[in-house]
Amino acid sequence: MTHATDGDLLAWIDGDLDPPASDAVEAHLGECPDCRRRRTRLEGDARQVREWLRRADSPAPPPEAYARPWRAPAPGAGRPARHWIRAAAAVAALALAVGPARAWIARSLASNPPAPTREAPAPPAPAPAQAPQATTAFRPEGARLTVGLGADGDAVRIRFEASPDDRVQLWAPWDDVGITVRPDRVDLSEVAGRSGTLRLAVPASIRGVTVVTPAGARRSVAVDADELPRTTGPGGGPPDAGGR
Amino acid sequence: MDLDDAFRRWNVPLFRYLARSCGDPVLARDAVQETFLRLHARRDDPPRALRPWLFTTAMNVVRDTRRTEAGRADLLRRHADGVPGPRAEPDPDRELERARIRARVRGALDQLREKERTALLMREEGFKQREIADALGTTTASVGTLVARALDKLARTLESPHGGLP
Numbered sequence: 383m384t385h386a387t388d389g390d391l392l393a394w395i396d397g398d399l400d401p402p403a404s405d406a407v408e409a410h411l412g413e414c415p416d417c418r419r420r421r422t423r424l425e426g427d428a429r430q431v432r433e434w435l436r437r438a439d440s441p442a443p444p445p446e447a448y449a450r451p452w453r454a455p456a457p458g459a460g461r462p463a464r465h466w467i468r469a470a471a472a473v474a475a476l477a478l479a480v481g482p483a484r485a486w487i488a489r490s491l492a493s494n495p496p497a498p499t500r501e502a503p504a505p506p507a508p509a510p511a512q513a514p515q516a517t518t519a520f521r522p523e524g525a526r527l528t529v530g531l532g533a534d535g536d537a538v539r540i541r542f543e544a545s546p547d548d549r550v551q552l553w554a555p556w557d558d559v560g561i562t563v564r565p566d567r568v569d570l571s572e573v574a575g576r577s578g579t580l581r582l583a584v585p586a587s588i589r590g591v592t593v594v595t596p597a598g599a600r601r602s603v604a605v606d607a608d609e610l611p612r613t614t615g616p617g618g619g620p621p622d623a624g625g626r
Numbered sequence: 627m628d629l630d631d632a633f634r635r636w637n638v639p640l641f642r643y644l645a646r647s648c649g650d651p652v653l654a655r656d657a658v659q660e661t662f663l664r665l666h667a668r669r670d671d672p673p674r675a676l677r678p679w680l681f682t683t684a685m686n687v688v689r690d691t692r693r694t695e696a697g698r699a700d701l702l703r704r705h706a707d708g709v710p711g712p713r714a715e716p717d718p719d720r721e722l723e724r725a726r727i728r729a730r731v732r733g734a735l736d737q738l739r740e741k742e743r744t745a746l747l748m749r750e751e752g753f754k755q756r757e758i759a760d761a762l763g764t765t766t767a768s769v770g771t772l773v774a775r776a777l778d779k780l781a782r783t784l785e786s787p788h789g790g791l792p
């Protein structure tokens with residue numbers, strides 16, 4: 383055979399050749415000092431590069447950093463907190479609505495926001511809207527919203543850009559967190575250290591949903607249009623709707 | 627297809643590959659998330675070859691996000707020395723050293739052409755030349771050339787005393 387190509391040598395190093403091809407490369411290496419030198423060099427480069435890459439790797443996020451809707455219990459399963467929310471007039475979205483999205487993830491701008499200055503006046507309330515925060519906004523178009531909370535957010539606000547009488551249903555996987563329902567939003571408190579999936583069923587008439595989490599909280603937001611029992615808009619929720 | 631199984635098996639390699647490829651761990655994490663949601667959305671019609679599908683889809687997500695959020699991605703990258711996680715580096719000297727290594731490797735990877743970088747990083751994840759060729763839309767023979775050239779460039783850059791740093 384003529385000289386082995388770089389591709390042949392790499393494939394041989396990686397065990398990526400079928401036996402006849404591998405034997406041919408090996409036979410050639412036995413008789414060709416040039417190719418032996420190139421092989422040694424390739425192996426050395428590959429080893430060195432692999433070591434550099436490993437040293438520079440960012441730590442992988444833990445599984446809890448991801449929303450995993452495939453693990454979520456079916457709506458109504460377990461002992462979820464369930465609320466009907468009658469939305470009031472439209473509220474200003476905190477961030478530009480992005481969408482429509484079938485499956486869309488919030489860009490996690492929250493990761494390293496600027497820290498608040500010490501001189502700033504203390505916020506009047508601990509609500510997430512007052513703290514350094516990250517927002518995620520989208521047009522749900524009747525989709526189910528899945529919010530996977532990371533371990534270090536302790537308050538979450540979900541605002542709706544909605545018409546009066548729009549109805550939103552919320553399932554939370556915990557029954558011992560603080561949940562405050564307002565006409566245009568729902569606030570969850572004491573969610574620090576929890577991970578889980580919040581789910582909302584919203585009518586297609588809702589123009590936007592904004593999720594506000596404290597800056598630095600790991601969270602991801604996903605919209606999954608599948609499986610969603612669409613709510614039927616004003617007045618027409620499922621019969622088992624719990625009121626509040 | 628067991629989605630949770632697929633997630634457990636591939637989320638870390640996928641994240642590693644994407645973070646190396648784009649240099650932005652936050653974007654990489656989001657792209658991993660998006661990729662698994664897309665897999666979830668088509669769970670009744672799963673891809674025939676899961677791993678190539680995952681990697682190709684995730685890379686497309688990264689590319690699309692970059693295209694629509696170019697400015698934002700730049701902003702993110704500047705802050706993105708790591709996805710916030712439970713393991714903060716307690717030793718500032720070590721953290722500094724890590725940041726230096728990361729910048730150096732990043733600089734070296736950024737000098738590669740995109741195809742070289744992709745071929746090299748896919749090889750690191752154990753893809754065969756045939757699979758890399760499919761992903762790049764090129765021939766098996768040219769994959770070998772791409773990887774060899776990438777290795778040569780990287781090794782030279784990283785060996786040199788100022789390697790990878792501007």
Ligand SMILES: [Zn+2]
Binds near residue numbers: 384385386416417
């Ligand atoms: Zn030879």
